[in-house]
Ligand SMILES: C[S@@+](CC[C@H](N)C(=O)[O-])C[C@H]1O[C@@H](n2cnc3c(N)ncnc32)[C@H](O)[C@@H]1O
């Protein structure tokens with residue numbers, strides 16, 4: 284078992300506290316099947332790499348959307364060698380909640396500093412206060428991780444007062460209780476089928492992932508109708524693949540929570556299907 | 565946030581997504597912080613292929629930091645020859661030759677310099693994103709989304 288990063292400095296009054304879903308992501312990312320998959324894609328140590336796989340040697344960028352306490356991103360940053368088979372790694376996070384951004388930045392920074400030298404040279408780019416991947420450069424993300432607000436709710440939290448609630452210095456326009464309940468509701472409320480936020484992220488995925496080696500891990504609960512979600516991803520085309528790679532809490536034959544992996548199958552002939560959008564050309 | 569972070573960020577407005585002028589975002593009134601770090605040649609070698617040199621050069625200049633060469637240097641110009649050969653087989657060579665000036669500059673720029681506060685300005689629409697205590701705010705008022 285790899286160590287779970289410390290989040291003891293985080294105030295869980297307005298930041299999501301690591302729970303079963305967070306731990307399922309940690310377990311999945313460090314499971315034998317996923318580390319084998321990720322080693323194959325990203326490790327750069329094997330001497331037999333020929334010319335055309337030199338791409339493997341550039342540092343992968345891991346983006347976690349909705350970092351919350353930062354426990355997941357910190358885990359990957361501090362255990363890069365065990366998870367990816369390489370020590371170097373760029374880590375970046377986004378969260379809509381400013382308090383979560385601060386908390387997770389500290390969690391990741393601490394985990395990297397305390398990680399034994401053999402396990403990581405994780406390089407932390409920072410956490411930005413943003414809506415999903417809206418401020419991230421297209422085609423840049425190698426590994427995207429998202430534990431979304433997935434609970435079905437009648438409606439999504441209104442963002443009309445988000446600016447006020449999101450301020451670190453309390454300005455007395457609203458009560459602290461209102462502020463904290465607003466920020467916490469953003470961490471779980473998912474609207475219709477609990478999928479409204481996740482659907483937006485899925486829409487952004489093809490643009491944001493690195494076109495050749497990009498892979499995404501997304502957590503779903505049973506009410507999200509995971510099979511339908513996977514069917515929809517398959518409609519993106521034959522260059523995409525999707526698979527359930529972790530689950531927990533079996534109830535009457537149903538997995539309560541699961542993690543799906545969505546990835547680009549290595550293309551042989553057609554090099555870059557969205558070449559027109561690749562900003563690096 | 566790091567200087568290198570600007571390599572992976574762009575204006576959050578939909579209308580700017582496809583516009584070349586929206587990248588890189590331009591730092592303004594930036595307050596920097598320097599935190600010393602150990603030189604990590606292996607990391608720098610692997611990160612350079614991911615660096616958009618021109619964007620990094622522009623941002624470095626705008627921050628008033630020592631300027632980078634106009635064109636991305638070849639690895640040989642950055643990494644002392646002995647360590648280049650050794651890196652293929654071993655992670656660390658104990659007897660590394662003295663690091664080049666360029667390597668030291670890149671180390672300082674990429675690993676030791678962070679942006680604490682200021683603004684990031686989109687070159688396409690002019691929108692300013694505030695950075696406070698190292699965290700950039702990319703949330704847009706609803707009429708701009
Ligand atoms: C279920 S919590 C997961 C937190 C953490 N990653 C973990 O696994 O413990 C969901 C997180 O997503 C964030 N979030 C919700 N909507 C978001 C959005 N539109 N953009 C970015 N982050 C969002 C919430 O603030 C919250 O921190």
Ligand SMILES: [Zn+2]
Nearest residue numbers: 575580686689
């Ligand atoms: Zn713009």
